[in-house]
Amino acid sequence: MANKIKLGHVHLSGCTGCLVSIADNYLGLMKILDDYADLVYSLTLADVRHIPEMDVALVEGSVCIQDHESVEEIKETRKKAKIVVALGSCSSYGNITRFSRGGQHNQPQHESFLPIGNLIDVDVYIPGCPPSPELIRNVAVMAYLLLEGDENQKELAGKYLKPLMDLAKRGTTACFCDLMNEVINQSLCMGCGTCAAACPVRAITYEFGKPQGERDLCIKCGSCYGACPRSFFNIDVISEFEDISELIAGALK
Known part of the structure; x- marks a missing residue:
């Protein structure tokens, strides 16, 4: 077993539904944290105040451009993370936050929100409102194998992640x-x-x-x-479906 990767969860403007999806992996999440990843940053789960160096950053929520701290936080995430993952539709496409018009009692000036891809380069999209727990789990396992696996595992992980990477290249709008x-x-x-x-x-x-x-x-x-x-049909994934499924199942045993 190679070294564990450093995993972080960055929470911006969202409903926390994506974090609930992460937690819904139950024993699968425990397996990932035991064997494959150290959770080095999460406002909800880890007592760390500033974004550290990490291999994979799961970014939930869109960016409020009137909030200077949020804008700086997403830029800092891009600097500190090898792989930035847009987790959920708010992070990927803006979702319902695109229609926010401010007026909240505590911060009435917060009225404009953008998906993170409008401010930084994003490597992988995990779409959904929220994404399925299985998809989040599989991407975490494949990210580990892409960074720390052997050559065959890296090849299969790359094929699995390619459609989600292509989504990131496609842009920040879809309907x-x-x-x-x-x-x-x-x-x-x-x-x-x-x-x-x-x-x-x-x-x-x-x-x-x-x-x-x-x-x-x-x-x-x-x-x-x-x-x-x-x-986003991808022949690379379909042709390797059995091998990829066996690779994920084996990693979670």
Whole structure:
């Protein structure tokens, strides 16, 4: 077993749902913290006040650009982390925080929020509102193997992470229109319902087995696009599915 990597959780403007998803891994999380990663930073779970050097930073929430501390914190995270992961739709695409207009009793001037990709370079997206515990767990294991595994493990980890890395390169906006253009109109939709289940504002309904989007309700949070199994189809993952599944299962034993 190689050295453990340093893992951090950076919480910006969000509802903490992504952190709940991390905790929902239960014994899987304990396995990761026992064997693969040291949690070196987390406002909720670790008594550390300043962002340290770390291998992987899981960033939850968007950045309030009126909050100088938050802006500096995300820049510091980019400097201190080898891999920056946008955890959840707020961090990846802005989600509902894009529609914030200030007026909160304690900080009424906080009115503008951006996904972290508008301020720094992001390596990996884990989309969802919140992301599934399994996806977070798998990305943590694969990040470890990418940094500390043998050559075969690094190759498989790279193939697993590539679609999520491609999402990060794609940009900070996504909506049902993208699903319509890239999946539904291309006859790739299989009517699984994942997009409707992922939509936080219920803007997607089903008619005749196909999703229908309400444009007036869509907040362009990207959750449906990130959740759709056909939206960032990658042949590298499909061809190595069994080996990747065995690698994850073996790491969690």
